[in-house]
Amino acid sequence: MLFDQVNREMDLCIRHLVVLNKVVEDGPIGILKLAEETDMATHKVRYSLRVLEQQGLIKPSVHGAVAGERVEEFFQDFESNIDQMLSRIKQIRDIGKLK
Numbered sequence: 877m878l879f880d881q882v883n884r885e886m887d888l889c890i891r892h893l894v895v896l897n898k899v900v901e902d903g904p905i906g907i908l909k910l911a912e913e914t915d916m917a918t919h920k921v922r923y924s925l926r927v928l929e930q931q932g933l934i935k936p937s938v939h940g941a942v943a944g945e946r947v948e949e950f951f952q953d954f955e956s957n958i959d960q961m962l963s964r965i966k967q968i969r970d971i972g973k974l975k
Contacts, residue, residue: 904939
């Protein structure tokens, strides 16, 4: 219902973060190895890689995906971005308590 789309986006975000962390930790890494090690379908890994590349968080290489130029900035801002989301969740919870 009301939260279905938000939950789907959060699931997608989790998937992207799992792929990003694997690339940062083990890169260069290819699609098949990523799919195997994350237990995800290759088409889902491929999509996550595309999204992460568009954001500058990873980049392709001849040996597989590697960390991109914006990954350090992303992780520096990670906690503040999570805090902002938690603040919004609290606001939603407070609004829902009005009934």
